[in-house]
Amino acid sequence: DAKTTQPPSMDCAEGRAANLPCNHSTISGNEYVYWYRQIHSQGPQYIIHGLKNNETNEMASLIITEDRKSSTLILPHATLRDTAVYYCIVSPSSGAQKLVFGQGTRLTINP
């Protein structure tokens, strides 16, 4: 079973920052937080992952709380093409990794 909790849906205005929350209160010390998104009828797309430090790449920023029980994915300037289902997943890295998907958050970017 997925070990994360996400709101089922969110809306955001185009050009604004989209902040997607995720609760993972039972995360273990060796588990990373991964974010993927799935645009309709496509395979999931990797966004970002982190262990305990905040991470940033060309797509997004990942903010992980100090106790690691929750995190927030930030899309700094949302566009219409960011409309997708966003999945927050916790999983060990390397050989023990097995990504189990929950229901995710359906993010709709409005013009």
Add this chain to the structure above:
Amino acid sequence: GAVVSQHPSWVICKSGTSVKIECRSLDFQATTMFWYRQFPKQSLMLMATSNEGSKATYEQGVEKDKFLINHASLTLSTLTVTSAHPEDSSFYICSPRDSSDTDTQYFGPGTRLTVL
């Protein structure tokens, strides 16, 4: 980088026939391959995990004799749905894990299977 292809992208077949889906990692090698399926308006469900040269490990409730997985090389894995029935209609997605960057798992574009 991290390009994954699946073929075919969609297929329609008659009940009772077998369908083979190919998954290729085009610019990296994948020691481990995951296969998922996704029914309409549902999340992805892991079906099986395979390591190159070894037999696949199937998740509970997934019939290993119905969903045959072959992972003969580091860049190619196949999923064969044998004796397909309408309830097997789904979106099948492969996910190879980069052997040189095992923190990250990539996904193919998916194959839409419709069984009549």
